[in-house]
Amino acid sequence: MFGRKGLLVAAAEAADSWYVDPLLVAAVVAVFVVIGVVLARGLRRRVPPPAVPPAPAPVPAPAAAARPADRYTPLEELGRGGMGVVWRAKDVVLGREVAVKQLLPPSGLAPGARDAVRARMLREARAAAQLHHRNAVTVHDVIMDHDSVLIVMELVKAAALDRTVASDGPLPSARVAAIGLALLDVLEAAHALGIIHRDIKPANVLVGADGSVKLADFGIARFEGDPTLTEAGAIMGTPAYMAPEQIRGTECTPATDLWGLGATLFYAVEGRSAFGRPSPTAAMAAVLTEAPPVPQRAGRPLGALLTGLLAKDPAARPTVARLRAELAQFTGTA
8 A cells, every 4th residue: 555556646646636626726725815815904903004293384474465555554643744644554564563654745736746746756755765874764665555655664762852842841952962963964974865855853853762863754855956846836844944945946955954954953952943933934934034033042152053054045054064063062072
């Protein structure tokens, strides 16, 4: 049974039985495949997938303004005058507070003249934005918005000189001289660029609690050589603080601003305007025809200097060098 022949016969029978049952082999393979699939699925159920970190929340973008002017939201009216309105406003893009002056063309103009005045306002405001000085209110932006021009400026938390004098009374001569030197510094810088301010007055002089001084409202500044009157005949400025040549509509020069500086310093030390009158027409007539009043509180040296600044003839006014030297004597910095 276990001989060689028997082994060959057994092997042949085994081979025959292997080849004659292929379905059995296929069935066995299929069973193993099914078992493998079942085991793989069960393994996947037991092993949780790796955690995916949540996506970071998107950072909200600043609110987009439909128009450039929409970027600034008015919060409070700070002042109003013949040239327009000044607002405390919020810059919604940078999240900071600013001052926005809305310049409006004079009323009663023909459509063509109104457009010309508005375009000139925009041009002059952009020119004033060229000035960068520690004693000047910085202009951030200039925008044309419908019928008005918007000048966006730094918001200076300081009292205007007219309000300071109204609350505290006339200022000492030394303090007035120090204010004059600070204003002279910024005016020299503006004049070096060919810019004439044309509206120097106590309301445009901001005095901080620390003694700092800033000149505001370069919005109606013009380049030297431009006439004071608009094409439509509208006067730009504050009558009681306008130089005679400015009222006449002749050429404005740096001496024009020196006249306004003298009128402003006169108010600060005397507590009243040299040419203040009940109406703008009366004020302009006084500037053109009347001699300046003799200062009573300034003292003789400072009073004489102020009277010289208020001379009708621009050529008769003190030079910048003389003005600086004499003001420095009153402050003890000469």
